[in-house]
Amino acid sequence: MKNSVLIVLVLLIFACNKTMQTSNDHDTRDTLRIFEVTEIPLDYDNFDGIDKTEGYVPNADIAVQIAESILFNIYKKELIIEQRPYNVFFKNNSVWCVEGNLSKEMDGGVFYIEIRKSDGAILKVLHTK
Numbered sequence: 493m494k495n496s497v498l499i500v501l502v503l504l505i506f507a508c509n510k511t512m513q514t515s516n517d518h519d520t521r522d523t524l525r526i527f528e529v530t531e532i533p534l535d536y537d538n539f540d541g542i543d544k545t546e547g548y549v550p551n552a553d554i555a556v557q558i559a560e561s562i563l564f565n566i567y568k569k570e571l572i573i574e575q576r577p578y579n580v581f582f583k584n585n586s587v588w589c590v591e592g593n594l595s596k597e598m599d600g601g602v603f604y605i606e607i608r609k610s611d612g613a614i615l616k617v618l619h620t621k
Contacts, residue, residue: 547609552580555588559605562614567603575602587615 549555556578563572575592583589586609592602601620608615 548612549588549607549609552582552588555580555590555607558607558612558614559588559590562605562617563603566617567619572603574598582609586610 549558559578560572572592575594577593579591579593581589581591583606588607588609589604590607591604594600594602603617603619605617606615607613
């Protein structure tokens with residue numbers, strides 16, 4: 493009698509555990525996986541894109557957001573944030589330049605990144621010594 497009760501309990505625990513695991517796997521897949529990598533690119537060649545005459549990076553705020561996204565991924569986030577306030581300027585009426593600011597207490601160099609206004613392309617990323 494004790495053995496049959498023990499076997500039933502083990503089977504119930506196993507079944508509940510398997511159900512919870514399946515449920516958790518499903519929840520994780522739904523919340524964490526927000527894209528799917530495909531091997532065959534989709535064909536968008538026959539579609540016109542959005543006409544953004546002022547460019548996809550129309551102002552310094554957007555340029556800084558893009559710069560931080562790129563730089564946080566390359567360097568330590570804290571290193572980049574320490575270089576605020578950034579120097580931002582517009583070169584040749586086509587390229588946003590974002591440069592770190594080195595305070596007097598800091599040793600080392602600063603980051604520098606160039607972002608094309610028309611399409612947001614990253615043209616140059618460097619860090620001075």
